[in-house]
Amino acid sequence: QKEVEQDPGPLSVPEGAIVSLNCTYSNSAFQYFMWYRQYSRKGPELLMYTYSSGNKEDGRFTAQVDKSSKYISLFIRDSQPSDSATYLCAMILSYNTDKLIFGTGTRLQVFP
């Protein structure tokens, strides 16, 4: 079993839809949770991060962490064709390590 599980998709939605992207994880020691966006043939870029449980909002993006369920989500409101990309969740353990553990990524396509 992988430490971080993410549905690879693809997820196809119409423009303007609300998108929900999710990851589950097995290690309860994870403390820092991130979402990266990766366009084709580009490096990942950081979208959102949260520390421990809770919600964080930034424009059209909302990140949620539920540590009791080991479940994190990213919501995209009013999705745009420019949001079409692969979305990667990533996590960091709380102790003595700085490496990101990534999910497999979910490919999202927003059609006009």
Add this chain to the structure above:
Amino acid sequence: DTGVSQNPRHKITKRGQNVTFRCDPISEHNRLYWYRQTLGQGPEFLTYFQNEAQLEKSRLLSDRFSAERPKGSFSTLEIQRTEQGDSAMYLCASRQPGQGKTEAFFGQGTRLTVV
């Protein structure tokens, strides 16, 4: 350009050849990371440096792989005796001292194809 720079962007090599990639991090970022990403997968951690010191290496980093950051600025990743399974995108990231664990910025990657 103030982003993380990686060269070359693409590399095609024959099996058995050695290859070397270069990463120039964002200025004054003391932490530098190498990841490998295969098609349809998320990036996998390989190794990271704080200044010139290599602090952690993944068991994915076999004896054929070596990374250096001799002056604490740019880094190189060398793969000796390449195998077809080495074909992947090699990503470099850097982080600014003083920020939280989360603020790592990635380069565009070097795509390696071993034929």
